[in-house]
Each structure stands twice: as structure tokens, then as C-alpha cells.
Amino acid sequence: MTTVAKLNYLRKQAGLPLIRFDLTRLRDNDIQDLRDAYAAMYEISDIAQGDNRGYYIYARGHGYDLDLCHNDDRIFLTWHRSYIYSFEKALNSALQWKRQDSELELTLPYWDWTQFLTATHASNGLPKVVDDDTYINAQGDEVPNPLARAKSLFRIVGLGLTGDDQYTSRLPTRLRDDIPLLKNEVARYLTNPSFSAFQADFNFAAHGHIHVVVGGSDPASPLPFPARDMGRTVSAAYDPVFWLHHAMCDKVWADWQQIWPNANIPQHVLDTVVYDGRLGADLIDNETSLRYIYSEDSVEAAIGALGTSDTAPTAALSAAASQVKEVQLGTVEAGFVRAELEFHKLRPPRDSFELRVYIDNPSCDASSGYEDDSYAGRIVFFGHGPCHGAPGHCNPDLAIRDEYDLRPKHPLRHEHTRFRVDITRGLRRFIGRKKSVKNLQAYLVIVDDAGHRVSSEVVSYDQCSLRTFAKD
Amino acid sequence: MEVTLTENALKEGVLRVWLRRIPDEGGIVHAYAVNNPNSATPVASATLYGRGAGSDASERVMLVFRLNLDDVAGALSAGDVLNIQLEGDDDGTFQFDILGVE
Numbered sequence: 402m403t404t405v406a407k408l409n410y411l412r413k414q415a416g417l418p419l420i421r422f423d424l425t426r427l428r429d430n431d432i433q434d435l436r437d438a439y440a441a442m443y444e445i446s447d448i449a450q451g452d453n454r455g456y457y458i459y460a461r462g463h464g465y466d467l468d469l470c471h472n473d474d475r476i477f478l479t480w481h482r483s484y485i486y487s488f489e490k491a492l493n494s495a496l497q498w499k500r501q502d503s504e505l506e507l508t509l510p511y512w513d514w515t516q517f518l519t520a521t522h523a524s525n526g527l528p529k530v531v532d533d534d535t536y537i538n539a540q541g542d543e544v545p546n547p548l549a550r551a552k553s554l555f556r557i558v559g560l561g562l563t564g565d566d567q568y569t570s571r572l573p574t575r576l577r578d579d580i581p582l583l584k585n586e587v588a589r590y591l592t593n594p595s596f597s598a599f600q601a602d603f604n605f606a607a608h609g610h611i612h613v614v615v616g617g618s619d620p621a622s623p624l625p626f627p628a629r630d631m632g633r634t635v636s637a638a639y640d641p642v643f644w645l646h647h648a649m650c651d652k653v654w655a656d657w658q659q660i661w662p663n664a665n666i667p668q669h670v671l672d673t674v675v676y677d678g679r680l681g682a683d684l685i686d687n688e689t690s691l692r693y694i695y696s697e698d699s700v701e702a703a704i705g706a707l708g709t710s711d712t713a714p715t716a717a718l719s720a721a722a723s724q725v726k727e728v729q730l731g732t733v734e735a736g737f738v739r740a741e742l743e744f745h746k747l748r749p750p751r752d753s754f755e756l757r758v759y760i761d762n763p764s765c766d767a768s769s770g771y772e773d774d775s776y777a778g779r780i781v782f783f784g785h786g787p788c789h790g791a792p793g794h795c796n797p798d799l800a801i802r803d804e805y806d807l808r809p810k811h812p813l814r815h816e817h818t819r820f821r822v823d824i825t826r827g828l829r830r831f832i833g834r835k836k837s838v839k840n841l842q843a844y845l846v847i848v849d850d851a852g853h854r855v856s857s858e859v860v861s862y863d864q865c866s867l868r869t870f871a872k873d
Numbered sequence: 874m875e876v877t878l879t880e881n882a883l884k885e886g887v888l889r890v891w892l893r894r895i896p897d898e899g900g901i902v903h904a905y906a907v908n909n910p911n912s913a914t915p916v917a918s919a920t921l922y923g924r925g926a927g928s929d930a931s932e933r934v935m936l937v938f939r940l941n942l943d944d945v946a947g948a949l950s951a952g953d954v955l956n957i958q959l960e961g962d963d964d965g966t967f968q969f970d971i972l973g974v975e
Contacts, residue, residue, distance in 0.1 A: 464928055471895060471930030559927065586939070602887075606937040609922035613899055618961065625926040627961070632899055633925030 403704050405431045406496065409506035411707060413805050419693045421652070424510040424528050424645055425521040426699050431510075432530050433539070434496060438507055439547040439641055441495035445791040450554070452790035454495060457554050459488045462676060463638035465555035469676060471634050475597070476673050477604045478654050479684045483676040485509060485647045486684075486691055490806045492644075498793050506805070508693060511648035514611055515584035517577065526577035527615075531642050553630060553639035562623055569630040569640040572617025579614055583607050591657055596664050599657055608650050612637055615646075652695045655687055677808065692805045726857040727763070730841040730867045735832045737869035742778070742822040742843060747862035748815045751795075752849065753784040754859060758822050759844045760831040766846060767854035777827025777843070780820060782860070785813060820862075843867075874958075874969045875907065880951035881975060888917065888938040889975040890957065895934045898967055899923030901960040904938050906953055916940060916949060921959065933972055 403411075405427065409419040427435070439456070446455030462469045462484065470480055489509040496507050512528060523532040531548040538544050550569045556562040586607045593599045616632020630636040637643050658664070671682040688694050696703060728742070742758055759765040762775035769776065788795040800811035824843070832838050849855050882888035888904065899922055903915035917938035924930040936957070940949070959967045 464925065464930075468929045471924060471928070471932050474932045474934065601889075601935055602937055605922075605935040606920065606939070610920040612922045613901065613920045616899075618900060626897065626899070626923070628899060633923050633928070634895070634930055635925030635928035 402428065402430055404428075404434055405510075405700055406434050406493070406505040406507040408700065408704055408707065409508055410504050413506050413692075415707070417707075418688050419506055419508050419805065420696045420703055421508045421648060421693055422510050422696055422700055422703075424512050424530065425516070425518060426697075427510055427530075428700060431700065434505075434507055435492075435510065435530075436536070436547050437499055438492045438496035439551070441499040442491065443547060443551060445495065445498075445794075446552075448791035449789055449794065452794050454491055454498070454794065455791065456551060459484075459491060460551075460638040460643075461554055463643075464633070464635035465559050468635075473673070474601070474604060475667065475669055476675055476681065477608075478600050478651075479670055479673070479679075479681040480675040481647050482651050482654070482684050482687065482691075483679045485644055485651060486693075487677045487808055488644055489693075490808050494800065498799060503799075503801075509644055509648045511652045511695065512642065512645035513649055513652075514576075514646070515580060515587055517580050524577065525573045526580055527571070527573055527642070531645065548641050551639055551641050553636060555630075555636045555639060556623070560623070560625070566623045569636070571615050571631060571640065571642070572619050572629050573615045574617050576611075576614045579610065583610065586610075587653055590653070591660055594661050594664060596661075596666050596670070600654075603650070603653060607653075608646075611646050615640075615642065651687075655695055658685075679807070691807065726845050728843040728845065728865045730843055732837055732839045733828065733832065733841050733867065733869070734837045735829075735835060736871065737825070737829075738872045739823070739870040740825045740828045741868045741870075742824050743866050743868055744820045744822075744860075744862040745818075745864040745866070746815045747818050747820045747860065749785055749813050749818075750782050750860055751784050751787060752859070753782060754850075754855065755779055755781045755848050756822070756860060757846045757848070758824050758827070759846065760824070760827055761842055762844055763842075765844050767848045767852060769846065774830065775827070775844075777824035777831070778822045780822045815862075821868075874965075874971070875954050875956050876904075876971065876974050878949060878951060878953045878955055879974060882938075882940070883949060883951050886940045888940060888955070890919075890936040890938070890969070891972040891974070892934050892936065893970040893972045895924045895930050895932055896921070896967075896970070897923055897926050897928075898959060899925075902936055902938075902957055903960060904955045904957045906949060907956050908953065909948060916955065919957075936969075 412419055442456040445452050446457040450457055461467045493507040497503050497505050517526060521528055523529050533546050534549050535543045536546050552567050553569050557567050590599050590603045612631050616628040618627060619629055620627045622628055626633055630640045666685060673681045683690050757779045758777045759775040760777050793799045795813055797811035797814040802810050845857060847855050847857055847860055876890055902919045902921050904917045905912050906916050917940045919936035919938045958965055
């Protein structure tokens with residue numbers, strides 16, 4: 402079966418926007434992908450709280466403990482669009498990490514809370530897939546449902562709660578009865594051509610209503626207020642349903658944009674930088690800028706439209722890494738004003754090292770120092786230290802960024818790195834008065850922070866080349 | 874806390890009450906017509922999604938009271954005083970820091 406994640410991967414290969422589907426339209430395999438993705442994010446946070454691929458990192462941005470949101474109601478829509486976009490990409494990365502499969506593009510489904518269907522919804526109004534405490538997995542075992550609840554940093558660290566109280570919970574007593582009201586409300590909002598008025602009414606009525614009714618009223622709540630997690634901004638984003646709720650909020654905005662394509666967006670909204678450093682103006686067009694759209698149709702219909710089969714083409718990507726101590730520079734002409742030794746796709750090393758360049762001196766070592774006539778230049782690497790995250794945290798090959806994933810680049814990325822060593826003086830000194838030198842070789846000595854020579858394997862790169870610059 | 878029903882609100886069927894800062898508290902807020910003989914029944918309700926204790930959130934928030942004009946037709950007039958109260962706050966101790974009413 403072509404899952405949503407596989408379908409969207411194929412759509413990405415075809416240059417098409419990814420699709421976010423209605424939660425109730427997902428098939429069993431899609432729901433399992435979603436569960437596995439959430440579970441993987443929880444796992445990462447369990448291994449390392451600070452791992453930026455984990456659930457906590459995203460949930461904490463909304464309230465406890467970073468409180469990045471809720472300081473300007475005028476940017477409600479752009480802030481949350483950016484927020485769930487980043488979460489969606491993290492969800493997909495987590496699924497790729499867990500499945501060891503990079504050919505996936507899982508999208509966040511939306512929970513349409515204006516709908517109730519007996520077949521797909523629990524009696525309290527929540528979709529069954531997020532309400533059931535457990536589910537039967539492929540092995541036939543009854544296991545906890547990662548969509549029902551999640552550990553909360555607010556509960557664990559902020560409040561010191563233990564045991565079952567570490568997990569989010571809900572009390573949607575009045576949700577079911579309010580669904581018709583919510584449907585009418587959304588219909589009303591969509592008739593308003595003013596962005597500011599639409600946003601304000603939507604934010605403070607239907608959107609907030611879902612938070613309040615899912616959080617419920619509970620005087621016995623272990624939280625410092627008489628409600629469950631979704632009921633307050635400080636705790637809401639730890640509940641797994643938060644993201645599906647906000648996908649619906651984003652869809653309502655996208656629907657409004659379809660109705661009012663020429664609506665004026667206030668300059669303040671366009672100019673304000675929101676979550677993950679994205680400019681408001683870059684968040685207005687979800688299809689073009691963020692490469693996703695919404696669909697109310699079935700997944701099968703989308704598969705049919707793409708003409709896919711169950712076998713997806715694969716392309717193996719590999720980046721050969723090599724490191725050499727001896728670097729062939731070939732023939733070098735004199736008369737340059739600047740010469741650089743350039744290392745392509747150099748992987749930032751874990752430990753700190755100094756790389757020294759010597760010209761035509763195969764016997765150079767750590768003791769050769771800077772005074773040797775063959776010394777040409779150096780570069781110092783400030784190491785990133787041992788990995789403090791879950792497996793894969795320091796592997797930039799698991800964090801490829803492109804137009805479909807606008808998150809900040811991995812700090813250890815090396816696809817486009819170009820480290821340069823200025824060897825102008827050393828090379829000029831070696832060439833002297835000659836017009837050119839043939840078969841020139843450079844030698845690299847790598848020393849650690851104690852000044853001891855270490856194996857050249859500690860610094861890995863794809864290619865090393867000499868660049869010379871002529872006078873203008 | 875009392876607010877005055879504006880003409881615009883009555884006309885549109887929506888009373889909007891801005892609060893200066895998102896409060897700690899949250900829940901359902903009911904509006905009661907002070908001079909209505911059936912004053913125990915709210916004429917409208919709004920949702921307050923509060924920030925929760927310990928949060929630094931500082932944005933303004935709006936209570937959106939959707940007036941059910943079918944129920945209150947003729948019963949409300951511009952200038953009427955409404956008492957807004959957080960559900961469960963029977964003593965009326967919660968104070969709304971009102972910024973404006975539309």
C-alpha cells in the first residue's frame with residue numbers, strides 16, 4: 402500500500418506540494434506511521450532531553466519553559482503556521498530515523514473538529530485514533546497509544562510530578578455537544594474579508610474553545626489550575642492532539658486564503674519574525690513557500706491522481722569521504738596575489754585540531770612548527786564535542802534540508818562547507834623566482850590541543866584543491 | 874464584572890471584550906443581562922484560553938460573546954449592562970482587566 406508518507410515522497414520527487422489529509426481519512430498504515438513518528442520523537446527526548454529532534458524541544462516552545470508564543474496576538478496565524486511546520490518536519494525526520502528509510506515525507510494530518518462521525522469518533526467527540534489509550538499493533542499486542550498522551554516537561558520538571566501524572570491528559574466533557582457550534586463559527590469566520598478581524602475572532606473563539614473544552618474543568622487536576630493540559634498555553638503543546646488541532650487551525654486559515662486571495666495582510670504581520678526565525682511574509686503562501694497543501698479527499702484519490710504504484714524508484718545517495726595527508730597541487734603558476742587550499746565537504750570534527758600545511762616537505766611533523774621554510778599556513782578547528790543526543794543527533798546526513806524542509810541547517814552540515822587555508826606567503830616563498838612549478842605537493846600535519854600529531858583520518862573531507870587569484 | 878453592550882455588538886450579534894493581558898485563569902465566561910428578569914440564564918458565552926500559572930505570556934486576549942439573537946431578540950438593547958463571570962467563580966473574585974469593548 403502506498404502510504405501518505407510514501408505518496409508525499411513521490412510528490413516531492415515530482416516537484417509537487419505535499420498533502421496534509423484529514424485525520425479520519427488516514428488508513429491503518431498511515432495511522433501507524435503517525436504513531437511511530439510520535440513515539441520516535443518521545444524516544445529521542447527520553448534519551449536526551451536537549452536533542453533538538455525530540456518532542457520536548459518543540460513542545461516547550463509554546464509554553465513551559467521557553468514561552469516563545471503569546472506575546473503578540475496579531476501574529477497568531479503566522480507563528481503557529483511556522484511552529485507546526487517545524488514540528489511536522491521533525492515528525493518526518495523521526496520516522497525516517499526509526500525506520501532507517503529516507504524516502505518518506507510524513508505530513509501532519511488535521512483534526513477537523515467541526516465534524517463528528519460515529520465510525521471514526523469516540524462518544525466524547527475526539528477522533529478514536531487519539532482518544533484510545535491503547536491499540537493493537539502488528540504483532541497483535543495491546544500497546545499504549547502515543548497519540549493519546551505524552552510525557553510533559555511541564556509536569557515532570559516544572560511540577561515534579563511522577564508516575565502516571567507525568568503524562569498529559571484530557572477531559573473533553575462538553576466537546577461533543579459543541580461541534581455544531583464550532584461548525585457554524587468557522588463558517589462565519591470565512592465570510593470575513595478582513596485578515597485581522599478573521600484572525601482575532603478565530604483565535605479567541607473556535608481555536609481557544611477547543612483548547613478549553615479538551616482541557617476541560619477539573620478541580621482535582623494535578624496541574625496548578627483546574628484543567629488538563631490543553632486548557633492553558635503553558636502546558637497545551639505537550640498534548641499530542643495539540644499539533645493536529647493546530648493543523649486544523651492552519652487549514653481554516655488556508656481555506657480563508659482561498660476565499661480571499663487578495664486580502665490585505667497587515668505589514669506588521671509580514672515583517673515580524675516568528676518561530677524558527679521565519680519571516681511572516683514567507684509564511685503567507687503555504688503552497689509555494691512551504692510546499693504543502695490541504696486535502697479533504699481520500700488518500701486513494703491523491704494516489705490515483707499521481708499515478709503511483711507500490712514500488713517507488715529509489716536513488717542511492719552517497720558521499721564518499723576521503724582524507725589524504727599528501728595533497729597533489731599539480732602545476733602552479735607564479736604571479737598570483739592570493740593562494741588558498743580549499744577543503745570541500747569537510748566534516749566538522751568532534752575534537753579540536755590544528756591543521757598545518759607544508760609545501761613539498763614529506764618529512765614534516767608536529768615539531769616542524771611555524772618557522773620551517775616549508776610551512777605555508779594553518780587552520781584551527783573548534784570541535785563540537787561528543788554527541789549529547791540520541792543516536793543520529795550528530796549525523797547531518799539524517800538532516801538534509803531543501804525547499805521542502807526549511808528548518809535551520811544541521812550545525813554539523815558539510816554538504817556545502819568550504820574551509821580554506823591561506824597559503825599565499827608559503828607558496829610564494831617556495832616558488833621563488835620561478836615562473837611555475839610542476840608536480841607540487843602539499844603535506845598536511847594535524848595536531849591535537851596538546852600539540853601531538855594525530856592521524857590525518859580525524860579530519861574528513863571529500864576533496865582538497867588549490868585556488869589562486871590573479872591580480873585584477 | 875460589568876460591561877456595556879455596544880450598538881455595534883448588538884447589530885453584529887457579537888460582543889468583543891478585550892483584556893489587557895492573557896490571564897492565568899481560563900474556562901468558559903458567561904454574560905448575564907443585569908436588568909433581565911431571567912438574569913440567571915446567560916445571554917452569551919465566551920471562551921478564555923488562559924496562560925496558566927508560571928507562564929510569561931503577555932499578549933492581550935479577547936472574549937468573543939456570540940449573542941444568540943433568536944433568544945434575546947427584543948430582550949437586549951444597546952447600552953444594556955452585562956455582568957461577565959468566569960464559570961465556577963461563584964464569588965466573582967476573578968477580576969477581568971478590561972482593555973476595551975467592541
